[in-house]
Structure formats: structure tokens, C-alpha cells
Amino acid sequence: MNINITTYKSAIIAMLCVVASCDLIDYHPYDVRISGETDVNATNIERIEQQCQGKESVKVAVIGDSHRWYDELQYFVKTVNRRGDIDFVIHDGDLSEYGYTQEFTWARDYLSDLNVPYVALIGNHDCLGTGRDAFRAVYGATNFAFIAGRVKFVCLNTNALEYDYSEPIPDFDFITAQATDRMGEFDCTVGVMHARPGDDVFNNNVDDVFHYYMTQLPGLICCINGHGHSLKHDDLMGDGIIYHQSTSLDDRIYLLFTFNNDGTYSYEEVAF
Numbered sequence: 014m015n016i017n018i019t020t021y022k023s024a025i026i027a028m029l030c031v032v033a034s035c036d037l038i039d040y041h042p043y044d045v046r047i048s049g050e051t052d053v054n055a056t057n058i059e060r061i062e063q064q065c066q067g068k069e070s071v072k073v074a075v076i077g078d079s080h081r082w083y084d085e086l087q088y089f090v091k092t093v094n095r096r097g098d099i100d101f102v103i104h105d106g107d108l109s110e111y112g113y114t115q116e117f118t119w120a121r122d123y124l125s126d127l128n129v130p131y132v133a134l135i136g137n138h139d140c141l142g143t144g145r146d147a148f149r150a151v152y153g154a155t156n157f158a159f160i161a162g163r164v165k166f167v168c169l170n171t172n173a174l175e176y177d178y179s180e181p182i183p184d185f186d187f188i189t190a191q192a193t194d195r196m197g198e199f200d201c202t203v204g205v206m207h208a209r210p211g212d213d214v215f216n217n218n219v220d221d222v223f224h225y226y227m228t229q230l231p232g233l234i235c236c237i238n239g240h241g242h243s244l245k246h247d248d249l250m251g252d253g254i255i256y257h258q259s260t261s262l263d264d265r266i267y268l269l270f271t272f273n274n275d276g277t278y279s280y281e282e283v284a285f
Contacts, residue, residue, distance in 0.1 A: 109139050109144055
């Protein structure tokens with residue numbers, strides 16, 4: 014039987030094109046190939062700062078721990094979009110369950126339907142496998158800060174257990190720098206993190222030190238965290254600085270804060 018080599022090669026190429034076009038080739042869940050938008054936080058921070066410039070107060074919706082509850086995440090987005098009075102959203106970590114790349118892109122795509130900008134922090138589940146790389150690719154740095162109105166939001170990676178001391182977590186140098194970085198553009202500060210002091214993934218050898226560094230930030234109003242899967246509002250160190258903990262999204266509750274430029278604030282727990 015004679016086989017035309019040229020015809021044979023063409024048939025193989027055609028077959029491979031059909032397979033590829035049908036999306037039958039799937040990558041390993043920890044293969045960090047990102048399709049769609051990347052560096053989401055930087056893009057949205059620019060929007061937040063522009064839209065909140067000159068405001069006397071900002072209204073912020075806070076959620077976290079959406080890692081197993083994608084239906085609830087989509088419903089949260091619809092709920093926020095119906096309100097029209099929220100300036101931006103903070104997701105305080107655990108977008109994924111296993112650190113799979115696709116989990117990050119699913120969460121990103123659902124949250125991209127918000128009518129307002131949002132930022133996301135890294136959670137302990139987001140550090141599993143190659144999740145740290147996927148998070149950085151989709152969202153950017155794991156420590157970042159921005160200003161809304163005249164309130165600075167200092168967002169921190171506090172998942173020390175997941176890093177086994179390979180990086181400084183929490184990063185005291187970063188926290189210290191935020192006290193003076195862009196000085197003159199803000200009057201007060203809000204700390205945001207996934208795990209609070211005392212949590213199982215926090216470096217609890219430095220609980221008191223961490224809190225001291227946070228209180229050196231100008232006009233620290235309060236701190237916000239996730240991870241605990243329950244609502245809490247605790248004066249952890251007995252000095253009047255409250256740590257507000259969001260719950261997991263299966264409870265269908267988000268925290269709604271109003272932060273004023275004079276350092277006062279209020280909050281409510283909103284069921285949806």
C-alpha cells in the first residue's frame with residue numbers, strides 16, 4: 014500500500030486543528046496559563062482612586078471566602094449592582110479552594126460583572142499548589158495599598174503558614190513604608206488582610222508586634238479580615254482598634270462600611 018507522505022502530514026495537521034478547536038486539549042489545573050484580564054488590582058485601583066477623588070466618605074462592600082460558593086458570588090454581584098450607592102468592593106481572600114488556575118479566572122470573570130471596581134487579597138487557600146503564581150498573574154502583588162477619598166487602604170498578605178518563612182509575612186517593611194508613602198494625600202488608614210492575629214495561618218509569634226506596626230499607620234480606623242467563616246467584630250488588643258471579620262459567602266452576608274475622611278466610620282451586616 015502506497016501512502017502519500019504529503020497527504021498523510023496534511024491529515025495529521027488537520028486532525029490536530031480540529032482537536033484544538035474543540036477545546037479537547039486541557040492543561041494541568043496548576044499550569045499557570047492565564048487567559049483574559051491580568052493585573053486586575055492595578056487596573057481597578059486606578060478606577061477607585063479616580064472615582065473617589067474629592068469624596069468626603071466612601072462606601073465599601075466587603076466579602077471573603079467565596080472559594081466553594083460560586084452561585085452565591087454571582088448573586089452577590091447582582092445584589093451590589095442593584096444598589097447603586099457602593100463605591101467599590103474588597104474581597105479579603107480565598108477566591109479559590111485548591112489554588113487551581115481556573116478557580117482564579119472563574120472568580121475574576123464573575124467579579125468582573127460588578128458595576129463598580131473591586132480589589133482582591135490573597136487567602137491561605139489561594140496559596141495552595143501554584144496558586145500564589147496564579148494570584149499574582151491575575152491580580153498582582155500580594156501586598157498593595159490605595160487611597161479612596163482621603164482614606165488609605167493597606168492590604169496585606171498575612172498567610173504566614175503557607176510560606177514556611179520563605180518570605181517576610183507579614184511584611185513589616187511594607188507596612189512601615191505605607192505610613193509615609195504618598196503622605197499628604199490621606200488622613201486615615203484601614204488595614205485589610207485575610208488572616209487576623211490569632212488565626213491558625215497567622216504568624217502568632219508576632220501578634221503584638223504586627224498590631225503595633227499597624228497602629229503606627231496614620232489615623233488607623235480599623236482592620237478588616239476574612240478566613241474565620243463567621244462574623245466577628247473584636248477589639249483584639251484592647252486599645253479600641255476593631256478587627257471586623259467577614260464571613261464565608263455561603264452565609265450570604267456581606268459587610269458594608271462607610272469610611273469618612275475624618276476617621277469616623279460605620280458598618281452594617283447586609284444579608285442578600
